[in-house]
Structure formats: structure tokens, C-alpha cells
Amino acid sequence: MGLFFRLVSPLPLFSASMKQRWIRNCIHLGCLAFINIMRLFGLIKYTYKLSSMQKATPGHIVVANHPSLIDAVFLFAANKNMCCLVKGALWNNFFTGPVARLAGYIPNNTIEAVPMAVAKLHGGENLLIFPEGTRNSDNNNIHFKRGAANIAVAANADILPVKISCNPPALKKSDKWYNIPDEVVEFCLSSNEQIKLNECIDRTKPKTRQYRDLTQFLEQYYLQWTTR
């Protein structure tokens, strides 16, 4: 895969934005195929309740909790053209790096990530961020990093909250990917209404406080939402 995408990148005649759209579509179709094959083999079941996501105005940040390894797969399967903030480790990986670059994703290990994300959002793209940074290893607590709030405040972008549930818990951080439960794993993805920043934080405060207030707001929001 990595090799294939490495060969694609220098292709002449096609503009970068065209290649980006093409790659994102490939990712979308690949993810859709993956979850359908998993379902066909009776390994998983999944439900989408994402009507508010489909109706949302473009240029928003899709925020989601991160219980399992394949959360991003479900979200890419539901969205044809979505940007994504990726871990530095994936950006520099031999196989996933070239794909992430061609798809116009954003690495999280550079200070430039914020202005890059702001430009994408203002250009009308939607940006997926898992503010937990990595898969959640403690189901009863939620700890968000501030990156999502940094970007939201800088771009004045709305937040589209997505809740991912996985029953029984599978493909967690501590699990090996081949150790899966005997029963069918049920995934459910639901989205809430878009959150506007001025409805949840005081925009007149210094930005540094807004980052913290918004992060705290989102943590509380998810804590209530996921334990309900």
C-alpha cells in the first residue's frame, strides 16, 4: 500500500487537490469495504446515527472519543472528504506516512499544525480530531489534550461531537489486535448538534484561558454523554 501511494505522489498532470480528493475517496471506500467485510464475517455489527453530521455546515471540527483501534475507520467510512489530525508516529511511518501526506492530513507533532488546521477549516474542510490523543485506556475517565481546543479557538470553528461506543470493549490500547472477543462486537456512532464556541466559553478571555475552558467543557460534555 505504502509503496503504491509512493508511486502515485509524483504523478504529473494531476493537481495536488485532485490527488487529495482521489486519495480521500480511496480511503473512504477502503474503510467502507473493511467494515462491511468485518460485518459479513460476523465479527462486528455497527449502527450510524450521524444525521446531524451530514447536515452540519462545513468547516467544523469533528471531535470523537476513542475507545477502539478502528474508530477512525468508521468515521472515514461515513465521510467522503474529511481531513484528519494524525499522530506523528503515523505521519513518519513508512506505510501510512505517504497516504497521510497525499490525503492532505495534518501531523500533530509540529507547531505549524494549528495554522495548517485553521487554513483547512476556513477552506471549508471538516477536520477529525480525537482529543484523547490515543486510545482511551480508562473507560471511567476522560482526559482530553488541548490541541482540539487550540484549533477551534484559533479558527473560531464549530465542534461536531461524535460518541463512539463499542460493546463489549474490543481492540483497546492494551489489547493485541488479533485478540478479539468471542461475541459479535457492536459499534454505535452517534453525533449531536453542532456546538458553537460562544455558547460554551467566554470569548473575551485571553485565548490561553479559552483553550482550557473549552477543553474542560468538552471533557464534562463527554463524561455526561458517555455515562448516560
Add this chain to the structure above:
Amino acid sequence: MNAQKEKILEQIKTILVDLFELDEAAIVPEAKLYEDLDIDSIDAVDLLIDLKKTIDVDISSEQFNDVKTIQDVVDTFAELSSKE
């Protein structure tokens, strides 16, 4: 610590309390920005903007990258403002 550095430390304290809702008692010269005060690289950009407004010196973000503790911030700013 001389009077000039004392003054800079006071100015830094005021800004930190204002920007990060920190407890003033936690802002001691040996406190580390990243580990002890939970100030990350993005916060540092905002902090630098505010510091430059209060203490009129020309400092690049590269110079600010090297600071680790409150004492480093004080020293860097003291050195630059004495040059002018």
C-alpha cells in the same frame, strides 16, 4: 537577583496569573514551564506575545524555545533589555 530582574519576575507573574489562572505561589524561579505549570508550545506563543507587549524587547520565538524555567525567562528578557 537585581532590581531589574525582580521587576521582570513580577511582570511575568502578573501575566501568567492572568493567562493561565495559575496560583501565584506556584510561580517560583525554578518552576518548569512545561512540566510544572502545564504551559505547552502553543501557550508559549501566546505568552510571548503578551510578554513582548509588557516588556519592550525584541525576542524571536527561536530564542524563546530554549527557555525551560521561569528563571530562564527572566534571564533572557533581562539580558535583551539591557542591550537596548
